[in-house]
Amino acid sequence: MAKMYYEKDCDISYLDGKKIAIIGYGSQGHAHALNLKDSGCDVCVGLRQGSKNWANAEKAGLQVKTIEEAAQWGDIVMILINDEVQADVYKKSIAPYMTEGKALAFAHGFNIRYQQIVPPKGVDVFMAAPKGPGHTVRSTYVNGKGVPCLVAVEQNATGDAYKIALAYIVGIGGARAGVMETTFHDETETDLFGEQAVLCGGVVELMKCGFETLVEAGYEPENAYFECIHEMKLIIDLINKGGVAAMNYSISDTAEFGEYVSGPRVLPYEETKKNMKAVLNDIQDGTFAGRWIAENKSFGRTFFNSKRAQLAKHQMEIVGEELRRNMIWGGDKDLDTASN
Numbered sequence: 001m002a003k004m005y006y007e008k009d010c011d012i013s014y015l016d017g018k019k020i021a022i023i024g025y026g027s028q029g030h031a032h033a034l035n036l037k038d039s040g041c042d043v044c045v046g047l048r049q050g051s052k053n054w055a056n057a058e059k060a061g062l063q064v065k066t067i068e069e070a071a072q073w074g075d076i077v078m079i080l081i082n083d084e085v086q087a088d089v090y091k092k093s094i095a096p097y098m099t100e101g102k103a104l105a106f107a108h109g110f111n112i113r114y115q116q117i118v119p120p121k122g123v124d125v126f127m128a129a130p131k132g133p134g135h136t137v138r139s140t141y142v143n144g145k146g147v148p149c150l151v152a153v154e155q156n157a158t159g160d161a162y163k164i165a166l167a168y169i170v171g172i173g174g175a176r177a178g179v180m181e182t183t184f185h186d187e188t189e190t191d192l193f194g195e196q197a198v199l200c201g202g203v204v205e206l207m208k209c210g211f212e213t214l215v216e217a218g219y220e221p222e223n224a225y226f227e228c229i230h231e232m233k234l235i236i237d238l239i240n241k242g243g244v245a246a247m248n249y250s251i252s253d254t255a256e257f258g259e260y261v262s263g264p265r266v267l268p269y270e271e272t273k274k275n276m277k278a279v280l281n282d283i284q285d286g287t288f289a290g291r292w293i294a295e296n297k298s299f300g301r302t303f304f305n306s307k308r309a310q311l312a313k314h315q316m317e318i319v320g321e322e323l324r325r326n327m328i329w330g331g332d333k334d335l336d337t338a339s340n
């Protein structure tokens with residue numbers, strides 16, 4: 001059984017007197033900074049000179065410094081910028097200030113797991129990783145709830161790293177929902193696997209393939225969008241609330257029968273499992289990480305950008321945009337309500 005922690009198991013006073021520097025003000029950065037501030041912590045945001053988010057963070061009542069100043073100021077330095085730029089930014093602007101007794105924190109283990117960042121021995125290295133998008137970390141906190149988090153400690157130089165990490169997670173609201181103890185190694189590999197094989201890669205390919213099958217067979221793209229894409233969230237919401245049983249309770253027996261008959265036809269178990277194992281293997285042996293690092297460092301993101309542009313032009317995106325815009329509530333433009 002995984003070791004779980006809740007608010008009663010944590011003590012936010014481990015943050016008393018500690019200055020927390022949040023590097024980055026994107027999806028996770030704004031949520032961590034604002035939640036910690038609202039939890040009474042001493043927070044600042046570290047941004048690059050000329051950042052478009054500088055004014056946003058100040059407007060939200062946060063003190064903002066350059067990344068170097070924030071790293072120097074903070075006792076806890078949480079890195080919440082894109083994973084692929086973290087190593088360069090760390091080396092140039094953060095490492096010089098990681099003196100003994102401080103803590104370096106992450107919301108995902110990529111750069112530690114693949115040794116892109118090697119922190120000095122005298123600092124604590126912990127992870128407070130919400131299992132949800134940053135905008136939801138903020139919106140659930142404001143509503144008195146929270147997003148479940150993973151906690152991990154890579155280096156426990158002070159002896160208090162776990163207590164500080166758990167206190168931090170209380171500060172961002174995660175301990176209200178539950179905190180699971182893990183390692184940087186396992187969080188990185190399971191997170192990459194989940195998003196590639198199931199949540200993002202798997203789901204998008206499944207929806208796209210379903211959409212194209214119906215459209216190519218002569219059905220209206222709008223119908224294909226409602227059927228294979230829009231309804232995905234409604235179905236997932238049921239599973240999220242009460243497991244597959246809740247979905248099966250709510251759908252018709254015809255749909256449930258079709259689930260058993262056609263699900264394994266669409267995703268042949270042995271073949272899909274073999275492919276999933278190959279994806280996992282690439283994550284475990286560093287092949288995927290190497291490819292992603294090279295895509296950024298050597299290939300100017302050519303593959304990434306062309307795929308993104310190609311997807312934006314896909315009929316399912318164009319039809320979906322139009323349908324969502326015409327819904328009486330104008331679609332769910334607020335990312336806080338997104339299902340991911």
Ligand SMILES: NC(=O)c1ccc[n+]([C@@H]2O[C@H](COP(=O)([O-])OP(=O)(O)OC[C@H]3O[C@@H](n4cnc5c(N)ncnc54)[C@H](OP(=O)(O)O)[C@@H]3O)[C@@H](O)[C@H]2O)c1
Pocket residue numbers: 024025026027028029047048050051052053054079080081082083085089107108129130131132133134135
């Ligand atoms: N997104 C999620 O839902 C999610 C969930 C769990 C964990 N995580 C993890 O959380 C961390 C942050 O992810 P995120 O999605 O929140 O990031 P994000 O929104 O893409 O981060 C944007 C921030 O990074 C800054 N930034 C980008 N490139 C930079 C550079 N070269 N130099 C300095 N600053 C730079 C941006 O600066 P400007 O303000 O100047 O543009 C901005 O403040 C990652 O480790 C990620 O794996 C994310």
